[in-house]
Amino acid sequence: MLGIVFTEFMEMVETQFSEDLLDDVLDSCNLASGGSYTSVGYYDYKEMIQLVMALSKQVNVPVDELIEAFGTHMFGVLGGKYPVMLEGYATTLDFLESVDGTVHKEVLKLYPDAELPHFSTERKSQGHLVMHYKSRRPFSNLALGLIKGSAQYFDEVLEISFTSSQDESMYRTDFDIRVADE
Ligand code: HEM
Incomplete structure (x- = not known):
């Protein structure tokens, strides 16, 4: 997992909770990397799970919510x-439809x-998109x-429901996403 994900996670813990809490979380994890992340490094995604689980214990908020x-x-x-990756899209669903084929493709070039x-994705109608997430890592809540x-960025309100499943090494979540009526 890219270092920026870790550095931003730590930033969020520091601003939404406190620097002391971040120190406690880092101390309790015994991380293989030692926990000194740089934004352009790569680290085992399992360390992110360790960190979120430790934070969850400290602040008593479920891991999925965090x-x-x-x-x-x-x-x-x-x-x-x-x-630039957000340019040219008029609606949330148009943007979401392009994450796999355009946005993340550009990310891979970088x-x-x-x-x-x-x-x-399956575009059922103008205001209805089904999005199938598939990953070897359990980040469908991300x-x-x-x-x-x-949706916040495009200033739209969505109604989202989802179902998840998992086999040995693959996590899948089907998101059913509808633009709410005004
Ligand atoms: C400006 C838009 C976006 C950019 C620049 C972006 C970029 C990235 C980057 C850099 C990572 C980290 C890769 C790594 O750890 O090696 C990532 C991970 C991820 N992205 Fe995006 N992303 C964007 C939008 C989205 C959206 C809208 C979704 C959801 C529909 C999404 C879903 C994910 C997920 C779930 C991961 C975690 C990896 C996993 O599940 O295996 N991203 N993205």
């Missing part, structure tokens, strides 16, 4: 860093070792947060 909130935070960070999930972050 990962989702982090996803929404990450959308702001990524959109701020790569505004970071060839990025570990990205796979999305396939996707949920990123989807919500996208």
